[in-house]
Amino acid sequence: MKLLNVDLGERSYVIHIGAGLLQEAGRLFAEKGIPHRSPLMIVTDRHVAKHHLAPLRQSLEAAGYRVCEAVVEPGEKTKSLDMLNSLVATALENGLDRHSTIVALGGGVVGDLAGFLAASYMRGIPFVQVPTTILAHDSSVGGKVAVNHALAKNIIGAFHQPLMVLYDTSTLSTLPEREVRAGLAELLKEGLIWNREFVHWFDEHAEALLALDADALREALYQGCKVKAHVVSQDEREGGLRAILNLGHTIGHALEAVAGYNELLHGEAIAIGMVGAAKLSIRLGYPEAETVYRETKRLLQKLGLSVSIPAHYDTEAIMSAMMHDKKFKEGKMVFVVSPEIGRVEIRSDIQPDWVREIIEQLKRED
Amino acid sequence: MKLLNVDLGERSYVIHIGAGLLQEAGRLFAEKGIPHRSPLMIVTDRHVAKHHLAPLRQSLEAAGYRVCEAVVEPGEKTKSLDMLNSLVATALENGLDRHSTIVALGGGVVGDLAGFLAASYMRGIPFVQVPTTILAHDSSVGGKVAVNHALAKNIIGAFHQPLMVLYDTSTLSTLPEREVRAGLAELLKEGLIWNREFVHWFDEHAEALLALDADALREALYQGCKVKAHVVSQDEREGGLRAILNLGHTIGHALEAVAGYNELLHGEAIAIGMVGAAKLSIRLGYPEAETVYRETKRLLQKLGLSVSIPAHYDTEAIMSAMMHDKKFKEGKMVFVVSPEIGRVEIRSDIQPDWVREIIEQLKRED
Numbered sequence: 001m002k003l004l005n006v007d008l009g010e011r012s013y014v015i016h017i018g019a020g021l022l023q024e025a026g027r028l029f030a031e032k033g034i035p036h037r038s039p040l041m042i043v044t045d046r047h048v049a050k051h052h053l054a055p056l057r058q059s060l061e062a063a064g065y066r067v068c069e070a071v072v073e074p075g076e077k078t079k080s081l082d083m084l085n086s087l088v089a090t091a092l093e094n095g096l097d098r099h100s101t102i103v104a105l106g107g108g109v110v111g112d113l114a115g116f117l118a119a120s121y122m123r124g125i126p127f128v129q130v131p132t133t134i135l136a137h138d139s140s141v142g143g144k145v146a147v148n149h150a151l152a153k154n155i156i157g158a159f160h161q162p163l164m165v166l167y168d169t170s171t172l173s174t175l176p177e178r179e180v181r182a183g184l185a186e187l188l189k190e191g192l193i194w195n196r197e198f199v200h201w202f203d204e205h206a207e208a209l210l211a212l213d214a215d216a217l218r219e220a221l222y223q224g225c226k227v228k229a230h231v232v233s234q235d236e237r238e239g240g241l242r243a244i245l246n247l248g249h250t251i252g253h254a255l256e257a258v259a260g261y262n263e264l265l266h267g268e269a270i271a272i273g274m275v276g277a278a279k280l281s282i283r284l285g286y287p288e289a290e291t292v293y294r295e296t297k298r299l300l301q302k303l304g305l306s307v308s309i310p311a312h313y314d315t316e317a318i319m320s321a322m323m324h325d326k327k328f329k330e331g332k333m334v335f336v337v338s339p340e341i342g343r344v345e346i347r348s349d350i351q352p353d354w355v356r357e358i359i360e361q362l363k364r365e366d
Numbered sequence: 367m368k369l370l371n372v373d374l375g376e377r378s379y380v381i382h383i384g385a386g387l388l389q390e391a392g393r394l395f396a397e398k399g400i401p402h403r404s405p406l407m408i409v410t411d412r413h414v415a416k417h418h419l420a421p422l423r424q425s426l427e428a429a430g431y432r433v434c435e436a437v438v439e440p441g442e443k444t445k446s447l448d449m450l451n452s453l454v455a456t457a458l459e460n461g462l463d464r465h466s467t468i469v470a471l472g473g474g475v476v477g478d479l480a481g482f483l484a485a486s487y488m489r490g491i492p493f494v495q496v497p498t499t500i501l502a503h504d505s506s507v508g509g510k511v512a513v514n515h516a517l518a519k520n521i522i523g524a525f526h527q528p529l530m531v532l533y534d535t536s537t538l539s540t541l542p543e544r545e546v547r548a549g550l551a552e553l554l555k556e557g558l559i560w561n562r563e564f565v566h567w568f569d570e571h572a573e574a575l576l577a578l579d580a581d582a583l584r585e586a587l588y589q590g591c592k593v594k595a596h597v598v599s600q601d602e603r604e605g606g607l608r609a610i611l612n613l614g615h616t617i618g619h620a621l622e623a624v625a626g627y628n629e630l631l632h633g634e635a636i637a638i639g640m641v642g643a644a645k646l647s648i649r650l651g652y653p654e655a656e657t658v659y660r661e662t663k664r665l666l667q668k669l670g671l672s673v674s675i676p677a678h679y680d681t682e683a684i685m686s687a688m689m690h691d692k693k694f695k696e697g698k699m700v701f702v703v704s705p706e707i708g709r710v711e712i713r714s715d716i717q718p719d720w721v722r723e724i725i726e727q728l729k730r731e732d
Contacts, residue, residue, distance in 0.1 A: 085447050092515070092521065123523045155454060
């Protein structure tokens with residue numbers, strides 16, 4: 001098991017990464033001082049519940065906890081105020097009080113939803129994240145929790161740090177292959193923004209990661225979480241530095257919005273977005289940007305990911321989605337660009353026309 | 367104008383109290399550094415809008431702000447996730463971004479709702495409170511914001527401190543007389559828990575307050591806010607001390623729950639609850655408790671408030687509502703009691719039977 005401390009002053013917490021942590025949950029909860037007198041509530045989705053709910057529940061109950069559960073439908077649509085309303089009813093019916101802890105068992109959707117439940121129930125109670133996807137390494141560091149509105153994604157939320165994170169790499173074996181690839185793309189992103197050595201390591205271990213080798217996963221999740229934890233600890237409320245984590249997200253979010261939430265996985269959209277950001281960096285004249293572009297593309301393709309925008313996506317619809325994104329300041333386009341591998345910059349002087357051109361090019365990328 | 371600083375470190379803010387502040391809002395916003403580039407959104411209710419929306423809006427617009435508005439129905443029912451959903455739509459449609467400020471113009475309902483909108487929109491944007499009721503002196507200090515759930519009041523919320531509070535005493539002249547009396551009861555509560563001299567002052571100025579004399583109101587709101595600010599600044603997240611603010615609230619909340627939200631005003635319920643707390647203090651054997659009881663009752667009656675529980679309220683329903691209240695620890699009843707005027711204690715050893723008896727007595731109180 002590897003431990004990573006996310007340093008946020010009195011809101012600091014530890015990420016535990018290793019195989020078999022679900023079975024250790026009860027002991028770890030007790031060691032963390034989570035009280036036994038108030039019930040816990042596990043929030044998970046139907047797919048994850050099938051494989052991982054029973055062992056987690058058993059471990060917690062064996063340690064003397066009273067546990068209730070809420071099993072939601074998988075998918076972005078679950079992240080709604082309606083679902084929050086329903087989870088609050090479940091919490092009240094099961095007597096959750098201020099000393100209760102919410103346990104988010106699942107990927108980013110469950111983490112966001114259960115995290116916002118914890119942030120807002122009785123004005124905030126603790127929660128523990130138990131991520132079951134690779135992508136969730138991202139949402140499990142930083143405390144950003146939210147639900148969607150019909151008009152915008154993640155628009156209603158909070159910053160609410162977990163009490164701890166239990167990252168059981170064994171749970172990743174039940175992930176569909178497509179989600180593995182997409183999750184690895186987002187892990188690679190952490191290297192691309194901050195850690196050149198991790199990118200080299202990633203290159204060498206891509207096959208092991210795709211094969212879900214436990215040691216490789218533990219190391220990769222540790223390194224990925226470490227980058228994010230480092231950035232977040234310097235900028236908890238997203239004032240500045242934290243924006244570098246959005247490499248690939250400006251185009252990526254727009255693609256997700258145009259695709260509808262189910263056609264493209266988040267990591268797949270971000271993968272294309274990172275290639276776009278590299279192309280933009282070339283355009284901006286950074287001498288190393290060609291290398292960034294070539295390597296980003298090669299590594300993503302090594303993971304089996306597409307780096308081109310599906311040709312039927314409407315360019316103007318993508319542009320328009322970007323204009324509605326939160327990541328714009330005073331009408332100008334803000335972009336995270338990649339001057340070299342392991343380092344990014346935030347540019348706020350990006351001409352929409354350059355981006356339009358790159359989107360067109362990405363449709364022909366291969 | 368009187369200024370009161372609420373000392374919460376980097377979340378500190380100033381409460382401005384005085385006549386005519388609506389007309390000063392634009393200037394005060396600009397002085398506070400609220401940016402002009404992003405739109406403001408005023409949230410208010412239909413009753414308040416009639417009298418006070420236009421002057422506030424004009425003042426803000428005259429200072430160069432773009433302003434949009436959302437006018438909701440008055441009453442507790444408005445504090446819902448559905449309404450939050452609708453306000454988020456309004457915010458998005460009007461282009462509110464992270465630099466926008468929400469302006470809560472109204473009483474506690476508007477403050478709670480608009481405050482939770484501000485706490486959760488884009489994971490938190492600033493808000494300014496412009497209270498238009500006496501009771502709102504309470505909700506305008508402390509940052510507690512929330513909406514209701516069908517099963518529980520104020521159960522979904524956050525701690526979110528305003529950027530500043532503009533308390534225009536002129537707006538109080540449009541309050542129905544019943545709300546004036548109820549609001550004054552809650553102001554008196556601040557004295558009863560913390561400031562014996564303010565209780566004496568209150569006694570001497572009760573007529574002036576009922577007549578909405580501007581000087582008397584300014585002083586009373588200042589003193590009331592000061593008590594609350596002092597307590598909150600020592601216990602922002604309601605860990606301990608802050609509970610003393612709940613004098614009268616254990617019984618009061620239960621009465622509200624049994625009455626339905628419209629039959630008893632909050633201040634009316636708290637008034638009865640404070641008399642109940644004084645009776646409980648006598649039962650606990652505090653030597654000065656008889657005086658507390660007599661004075662509390664006399665002052666509330668001077669304000670024209672009833673101090674008895676309507677006879678048709680079911681005692682067991684009241685008891686049961688108390689058992690569901692958040693203010694219970696491990697099954698025991700927690701009560702704020704009044705050993706002497708200007709000082710309270712929190713007791714967690716209260717027998718339900720004592721409370722039952724007092725509720726029966728309060729039905730015969732006159």
